[in-house]
Amino acid sequence: MSAGADRRPSKAEIWLLGAAGLATFFGLWAAVSGFGLVSPRFLPSPAAVAARAFFLLDHPFAGASLPVHVLSSLGRYALGFLLAACIGVPLGLLMGWYRLLDDMVTPIFDALRFIAPIAWVPFAALWFGTGIGGPIMVIFAGAFPPCLINAYRGARFVDIKFLEAARTLGASNLRIILEVLLPASVPSIVSGLRVGAGLGWQSLVGAELIVASSGVGYMMVQGQSAVSTTTVVSGMIAIGIVGYLVDLMLRKLQAVTQRRRGLA
Amino acid sequence: MHSLLLGFITPFPDSQEDSPLRRSRRRVLVGCCTGLALFAIWTITTTITSLVSPGRFPSPPDVWAAARQIVVVGYADDKLWQHALHSLRLVLMGFAVAVAIGLPLGIWMGAYRRLDAFVTPVFSILRPIPPLAWIPLAILWLGLGDAAKIMVIFFAAFVPSVINSHAGVRTIEPHLIEASRTLGVRGFAHIREVLVPGAMPMIFTGLRLSLQASWTTLVAAELVGALAGLGRVLNVAQQDIYPAMILVAMASVALLGWGTTRLLDVVESRAMPWIAARA
Numbered sequence: 440m441s442a443g444a445d446r447r448p449s450k451a452e453i454w455l456l457g458a459a460g461l462a463t464f465f466g467l468w469a470a471v472s473g474f475g476l477v478s479p480r481f482l483p484s485p486a487a488v489a490a491r492a493f494f495l496l497d498h499p500f501a502g503a504s505l506p507v508h509v510l511s512s513l514g515r516y517a518l519g520f521l522l523a524a525c526i527g528v529p530l531g532l533l534m535g536w537y538r539l540l541d542d543m544v545t546p547i548f549d550a551l552r553f554i555a556p557i558a559w560v561p562f563a564a565l566w567f568g569t570g571i572g573g574p575i576m577v578i579f580a581g582a583f584p585p586c587l588i589n590a591y592r593g594a595r596f597v598d599i600k601f602l603e604a605a606r607t608l609g610a611s612n613l614r615i616i617l618e619v620l621l622p623a624s625v626p627s628i629v630s631g632l633r634v635g636a637g638l639g640w641q642s643l644v645g646a647e648l649i650v651a652s653s654g655v656g657y658m659m660v661q662g663q664s665a666v667s668t669t670t671v672v673s674g675m676i677a678i679g680i681v682g683y684l685v686d687l688m689l690r691k692l693q694a695v696t697q698r699r700r701g702l703a
Numbered sequence: 704m705h706s707l708l709l710g711f712i713t714p715f716p717d718s719q720e721d722s723p724l725r726r727s728r729r730r731v732l733v734g735c736c737t738g739l740a741l742f743a744i745w746t747i748t749t750t751i752t753s754l755v756s757p758g759r760f761p762s763p764p765d766v767w768a769a770a771r772q773i774v775v776v777g778y779a780d781d782k783l784w785q786h787a788l789h790s791l792r793l794v795l796m797g798f799a800v801a802v803a804i805g806l807p808l809g810i811w812m813g814a815y816r817r818l819d820a821f822v823t824p825v826f827s828i829l830r831p832i833p834p835l836a837w838i839p840l841a842i843l844w845l846g847l848g849d850a851a852k853i854m855v856i857f858f859a860a861f862v863p864s865v866i867n868s869h870a871g872v873r874t875i876e877p878h879l880i881e882a883s884r885t886l887g888v889r890g891f892a893h894i895r896e897v898l899v900p901g902a903m904p905m906i907f908t909g910l911r912l913s914l915q916a917s918w919t920t921l922v923a924a925e926l927v928g929a930l931a932g933l934g935r936v937l938n939v940a941q942q943d944i945y946p947a948m949i950l951v952a953m954a955s956v957a958l959l960g961w962g963t964t965r966l967l968d969v970v971e972s973r974a975m976p977w978i979a980a981r982a
Contacts, residue, residue, distance in 0.1 A: 448816050456820035464825045481844060542733035547741070553957040553964070555919040557835075560926055561941035561949045566759060641833035645923040648838055656836075660927075663839035671839045675832050683831035
């Protein structure tokens with residue numbers, strides 16, 4: 440380690456190094472599959488995967504084309520995530536205000552927290568079937584805890600001066616929750632939504648791998664049983680892109696709320 | 704007694720005299736009451752009134768019988784401790800490999816911005832793919848055995864350990880790094896004495912996330928297909944429509960997850976006595 444080894448690299452240098460990194464990654468991938476080191480059924484070349492992904496855009500596999508699978512996954516995801524946010528955020532705020540509710544819910548929540556969302560799959564299938572209800576419940580199980588915890592933390596860490604002022608001025612409990620706790624916790628709630636969205640998306644993929652009859656996860660499982668590695672990798676790419684876009688949207692929202700609050 | 708009752712219904716903030724002792728006593732009391740009430744509701748709805756059909760949610764005696772069955776006789780080819788041990792071993796192996804590679808890489812990336820610039824783009828195109836999405840590929844590559852599970856757990860645990868150790872090194876005060884350089888600390892000593900201790904709090908945050916991700920991924924991988932383990936118990940119980948056994952398996956997974964997290968807490972307080980002393 441020579442002195443000054445960590446001199447901050449210039450923009451151009453960062454760009455070049457990044458390009459070199461990507462080139463190395465795809466070059467290695469192409470070399471390993473291209474020179475026949477492993478069979479294409481094991482690791483298809485990047486070109487084969489790209490061709491397959493474009494083919495799937497308008498040709499059905501496992502009952503539907505890739506965009507249709509993505510849409511059906513997204514529909515379930517939106518429902519499950521909305522449900523988690525609509526229950527988790529209000530409950531978190533109420534727990535942050537009413538002590539009794541806090542003392543009642545926290546132990547149950549702590550006990551359930553260690554159950555991985557995916558472990559709800561058998562009950563979800565038993566209670567709500569494998570169509571749309573089961574996966575929604577699993578997404579809910581993934582997205583709910585961060586929504587609740589962050590709303591609760593946001594409400595608990597509100598500056599006590601605001602609460603005392605609101606109370607002195609005679610605000611009712613409802614008004615305090617809606618007009619003091621909620622606005623003050625928005626940055627925390629939005630970060631909770633972002634974490635929840637990620638966990639929910641991941642749970643959706645898991646649920647679709649196990650119980651579902653459509654969706655990207657289902658397509659990947661069918662691709663796996665047909666030993667079509669290109670289909671599996673295409674599914675992974677689609678999942679990655681959608682997950683990235685969802686996160687990007689929430690990151691923008693987070694930046695906006697933090698800027699308004701003067702936090703960033 | 705009156706003030707105790709009042710404490711239940713009055714909202715935060717604790718403006719009236721509310722000693723921490725009284726508060727914690729109330730917490731325990733309310734927690735126990737809630738637990739008992741839930742248990743009573745569970746018993747009444749499943750056994751006495753059969754409001755909830757036993758095919759949907761098991762009654763307490765059913766769960767007890769299922770727990771006895773899997774502990775004493777065995778279920779899905781093995782007894783409970785064999786399934787639990789199998790799952791625990793896979794999680795620990797995947798986690799250990801991921802941490803053994805992820806931590807040094809993260810610290811190295813944090814220390815050398817050039818390596819960071821080289822690796823980050825590749826990392827950021829792989830990162831949005833959730834670890835669970837690797838399961839079908841892992842099965843194609845390695846089959847339904849243990850190796851596929853370890854690979855998937857590795858992917859799940861690797862990302863948080865790299866990201867957090869990297870961020871940990873970056874949060875170290877530049878003065879400390881400059882001071883260490885000026886005083887001529889080089890190479891391994893610099894890493895051991897400055898980078899690792901400075902990044903330690905973030906490293907443990909990463910380990911905690913990694914461990915959690917490892918359990919989630921293991922359960923998913925075993926549900927998709929496995930020859931042994933708690934995920935297989937869940938899977939077989941689902942196919943047999945045996946809700947009591949599903950509940951037992953879920954509880955076992957949660958207990959193991961809790962146990963390993965507690966273990967990590969102990970390691971953390973041993974590794975960072977200065978944090979414990981401050982709190």
